[in-house]
Amino acid sequence: MKLLLATVAACLLAGCGSHMDQSTSPNSGASADGTTASQLALVPYPDDVTPMPGTLELTKVVHVEAADGTETSAPALNRLLKALDITRDSSAHTQIQLYLVDEPALGDEGYRLDIDQQIVLSANTDAGLFYAVQTLSQLLPANVQASYPLPNLSITDSPSYSWRGNMLDVARSFFSVEYLKQHIDRMARFKLNRLHLHLSDDQGWRVEIEGYPKLTEIGGASAVKGGRSGFYTQDDIRELVRYAKARHVTLVPEIDLPGHTQAAIASYNELACDDVTNLAPYSGLEVGFSKLCLTDRETTYTFVKDVLTEIVKLFPSEYIHIGGDEIKDPLYPEFIARATRIVDQLGRTAIAWEEGSVADNDPDVLLQLWNDEYDIQPALDRGHQLILSPCSYAYFDHGNYQGQPNTYDWCRKEGVPLERAYQLKPEDFEQIVGVESAMWSELVHTDAAADNRLWPRVAVTAELGWSRADDRDYQAFLQRLNALRPMLDAMGIEYYREPQLNWD
Numbered sequence: 001m002k003l004l005l006a007t008v009a010a011c012l013l014a015g016c017g018s019h020m021d022q023s024t025s026p027n028s029g030a031s032a033d034g035t036t037a038s039q040l041a042l043v044p045y046p047d048d049v050t051p052m053p054g055t056l057e058l059t060k061v062v063h064v065e066a067a068d069g070t071e072t073s074a075p076a077l078n079r080l081l082k083a084l085d086i087t088r089d090s091s092a093h094t095q096i097q098l099y100l101v102d103e104p105a106l107g108d109e110g111y112r113l114d115i116d117q118q119i120v121l122s123a124n125t126d127a128g129l130f131y132a133v134q135t136l137s138q139l140l141p142a143n144v145q146a147s148y149p150l151p152n153l154s155i156t157d158s159p160s161y162s163w164r165g166n167m168l169d170v171a172r173s174f175f176s177v178e179y180l181k182q183h184i185d186r187m188a189r190f191k192l193n194r195l196h197l198h199l200s201d202d203q204g205w206r207v208e209i210e211g212y213p214k215l216t217e218i219g220g221a222s223a224v225k226g227g228r229s230g231f232y233t234q235d236d237i238r239e240l241v242r243y244a245k246a247r248h249v250t251l252v253p254e255i256d257l258p259g260h261t262q263a264a265i266a267s268y269n270e271l272a273c274d275d276v277t278n279l280a281p282y283s284g285l286e287v288g289f290s291k292l293c294l295t296d297r298e299t300t301y302t303f304v305k306d307v308l309t310e311i312v313k314l315f316p317s318e319y320i321h322i323g324g325d326e327i328k329d330p331l332y333p334e335f336i337a338r339a340t341r342i343v344d345q346l347g348r349t350a351i352a353w354e355e356g357s358v359a360d361n362d363p364d365v366l367l368q369l370w371n372d373e374y375d376i377q378p379a380l381d382r383g384h385q386l387i388l389s390p391c392s393y394a395y396f397d398h399g400n401y402q403g404q405p406n407t408y409d410w411c412r413k414e415g416v417p418l419e420r421a422y423q424l425k426p427e428d429f430e431q432i433v434g435v436e437s438a439m440w441s442e443l444v445h446t447d448a449a450a451d452n453r454l455w456p457r458v459a460v461t462a463e464l465g466w467s468r469a470d471d472r473d474y475q476a477f478l479q480r481l482n483a484l485r486p487m488l489d490a491m492g493i494e495y496y497r498e499p500q501l502n503w504d
């Protein structure tokens, strides 16, 4: 809901806190509907903001009172305070209180943030409190200041969708544990909660499977031409899972089956049918040429079951992605149905790319829509739910602008500029669990290039996944995001200098 916040004008976009010093914004005026200048610099925008008169001068010493059960939100608050040089002392005048409450309307991830004489964060869950801390972090400046004025207000907020995701293709080109941790931190700041890791493809196999060591010895050593090779050990994965969990990000593993499997076949030749002669590691860009031998059911399903058994031991995610894209084989529907059932027998639920909808799957299997025009209606009629990733809005390996070097344009020749990404309307779709943007890495070989493709567009994913349709306004979004630029800088993000944000 949009509110005119005249009473707290001092602390709005043009006001207090150093987020506000991006006075070069091209969008500092109001939009046509006159609302943009009235929004706080928050992305995603909260559901309900009630301004109160006055400001709270947050001092350099505060008293933090955290209830039991705040094991992730209290440390998140501590990290925020530490970064701003704010120390804790139980005799301090200003208090920050973290409360667990029982208010069904807030749901599992919602929260209230009240700023008045004190700062009070309340939620039903530690996750909700964690998100309240993220909102507080966006209200505060990104860097140490002499003092921290905050607008008095009351925010009541909860997400539109439970699935607010981003996918990284770590298979074509590898990304380090350190980069993933940074990415998790950045996602969490925007209340994103699903990091989908595309862990295997033709060009590389990136996760250690103890029963099949050659997958990483051979499959982990290859990469797309120009990209990085490597793999995550099982200890790496456990560390990433722990790190992500503390930030309310679920790591969703994808083992892409039965196509996109050249790295597996190069590691274990018996996974290909006998007539296949191309058994070498692959570093090209073509897709759709490799597959497990679907007529050799013994070999194929033993492999699939063994690998997925180790995957579910490593990843606590309720959902396990089995891929299923871009392969033609008469036995494909049988494969998908059997693979989704294997996941089910392992106590989890499968996700498949949209093509998997042709199989006889249990309706609780999630389908990930990636071609804008794919006819997913029959699957919806059977009761499936969707993750929304239509490529012409959500594929961030596509250019930030038309013709950007080292970007794809097969889905949309104009690329996927920020404004285009924002035009996706999740509310127009039925039976969705949420939204997920994707960054494939055939042409993205460095951390800097990944930052450039991901940011600032991932902030759009956050807003589409969290904010209500009637709170979303592109001009207002630009203004709010522009004001958060120091936060992106402080997080070390090498974002694309988006001209619509005047960042060029």
Ligand code: ACM
Pocket: 325, 326, 353, 370
């Ligand atoms: C895909 O883009 N092949 C899912």
